[in-house]
Amino acid sequence: MATAATIGKWTVSTDAANLEEVLSVSGLGKTNDTIEVTNFDSPAGTKEYIPGLADGSEISVECNYIDTATAQAALIASVDAGSSVAVIMTYDATAAVYTFTAAAQSWNIVPSTSDQNRIEFSMKVSGDITIT
Numbered sequence: 001m002a003t004a005a006t007i008g009k010w011t012v013s014t015d016a017a018n019l020e021e022v023l024s025v026s027g028l029g030k031t032n033d034t035i036e037v038t039n040f041d042s043p044a045g046t047k048e049y050i051p052g053l054a055d056g057s058e059i060s061v062e063c064n065y066i067d068t069a070t071a072q073a074a075l076i077a078s079v080d081a082g083s084s085v086a087v088i089m090t091y092d093a094t095a096a097v098y099t100f101t102a103a104a105q106s107w108n109i110v111p112s113t114s115d116q117n118r119i120e121f122s123m124k125v126s127g128d129i130t131i132t
Helices: 070-081
Strands: 010-014 022-026 031-036 049-056 056-066 084-091 096-110 118-131
Touching: 010 022, 010 070, 049 118, 070 084, 070 096, 070 118, 084 118
Parallel strands: none
Antiparallel strands: 010 084, 022 056, 031 049, 056 118, 084 096, 096 118
């Protein structure tokens, strides 16, 4: 059977501004907590669980660092202010759009003498992720 894997481009927008020169995106998703509900009627020797509240993941976005990039500067300012941002991530290969709010957590500039300078952003999903 042939693979259904695709190669595509991600567009990452924070507060309606596309981040410039995105290189990679990782960590988009959420995980449900589990709640143990084992009781006297549970099967012998086993525990029982139900799904709990969903916890959004921490997303990493890596870009080429451009010191005049306005969207990168705005996301740095959001981290510095300890604020949340509206995020829209679009995958062009399938036209899937992921929309959510995220707490802007961190930014790190990665300078290099032999490679491009990069900037890494970290955001924590807050609330639900809408997929359209």
